[in-house]
Amino acid sequence: MQPDAVTLQGRVALVTGAASGIGAAVARRLVAAGAQVAIADLDLAQAERLAASLGSGVAIAVAMDVTEEAQVEAGVAAVVQQFGRLDILVSNAGVQHVQPIVELSLADWRRVTAIHLDAAFLTTRAAMRAMQTQGAGGSIIYMGSVHSKEASPYKAPYVAAKHALIGLAKVVAREGAVDGIRANVVCPGFVLTPLVQRQIPEHAARLGISEDAVRSQVLLKDTVDGEFTTVEDVAEAVLFFAGFGSNALTGQSLVVSHGWSMQ
Numbered sequence: 532m533q534p535d536a537v538t539l540q541g542r543v544a545l546v547t548g549a550a551s552g553i554g555a556a557v558a559r560r561l562v563a564a565g566a567q568v569a570i571a572d573l574d575l576a577q578a579e580r581l582a583a584s585l586g587s588g589v590a591i592a593v594a595m596d597v598t599e600e601a602q603v604e605a606g607v608a609a610v611v612q613q614f615g616r617l618d619i620l621v622s623n624a625g626v627q628h629v630q631p632i633v634e635l636s637l638a639d640w641r642r643v644t645a646i647h648l649d650a651a652f653l654t655t656r657a658a659m660r661a662m663q664t665q666g667a668g669g670s671i672i673y674m675g676s677v678h679s680k681e682a683s684p685y686k687a688p689y690v691a692a693k694h695a696l697i698g699l700a701k702v703v704a705r706e707g708a709v710d711g712i713r714a715n716v717v718c719p720g721f722v723l724t725p726l727v728q729r730q731i732p733e734h735a736a737r738l739g740i741s742e743d744a745v746r747s748q749v750l751l752k753d754t755v756d757g758e759f760t761t762v763e764d765v766a767e768a769v770l771f772f773a774g775f776g777s778n779a780l781t782g783q784s785l786v787v788s789h790g791w792s793m794q
């Protein structure tokens with residue numbers, strides 16, 4: 532087997548929302564690259580199953596609602612206690628909510644923006660404090676989206692929060708540089724995870740078209756090849772940011788979307 536080009540041997544990562552979908556693939560990829568990984572999620576049972584499948588000593592499950600300050604603080608402290616350090620944060624937990632603005636409740640706006648944006652702040656603050664104490668730098672990666680750059684109808688809180696993550700990453704890049712802490716955003720196109728699978732029948736009902744037509748005419752309409760992005764594609768981009776060795780690559784966002792969005 533070829534040795535991995537990027538080695539994260541001796542590094543510790545915390546991935547939120549890692550019990551499912553993209554987060555789970557990121558956790559698997561970081562472990563394959565040599566890191567020890569904390570799998571943080573609301574779904575502790577699923578996080579524990581994934582941690583166990585990755586092998587003993589390399590992964591732990593952490594119960595965490597990323598919108599709850601005390602749970603984020605306790606979760607980050609547990610990771611540092613268990614593995615002795617924290618080098619990489621992947622702020623990834625997320626949900627989708629599809630509804631026109633004129634029908635949207637303030638409660639749903641707050642719920643969706645809290646999971647994406649409040650959580651990014653809370654996990655960043657806790658991780659930066661740990662990284663500053665260690666004095667060995669670190670890498671903070673936000674799971675943005677093509678919706679960090681483009682808009683679709685009916686996804687106002689999601690699109691607004693995903694755009695805001697780019698602003699947050701730029702501030703963290705500026706504040707973190709003195710300590711060697713970098714911040715970047717990975718922006719996937721549509722990936723067939725439970726988050727997207729749930730939307731397909733909703734779109735079909737709303738638009739009065741088949742689920743196949745939703746895939747080809749709505750979700751993948753602007754890609755170069757009509758293909759979904761895979762969880763492995765996204766994990767590879769996260770690994771690139773995680774393993775990069777200097778402040779040369781910070782405050783950036785990288786779109787991984789089969790050309791849906793091009794800059």
Ligand code: NAD
Nearest residue numbers: 548551552553572573596597623624625676721722724726
């Ligand atoms: P998913 O539904 O497969 O996984 C999301 C995970 O987040 C779940 O395990 C869930 O339990 C967890 N989670 C939700 N709320 C939480 C909370 N409050 N605290 C802790 N954990 C919580 O979804 P996914 O597609 O893997 O999405 C992961 C990230 O990728 C999200 O930020 C999403 O916006 C982003 N993203 C997804 C796509 C896509 O097409 N799937 C595209 C672009 C960006």
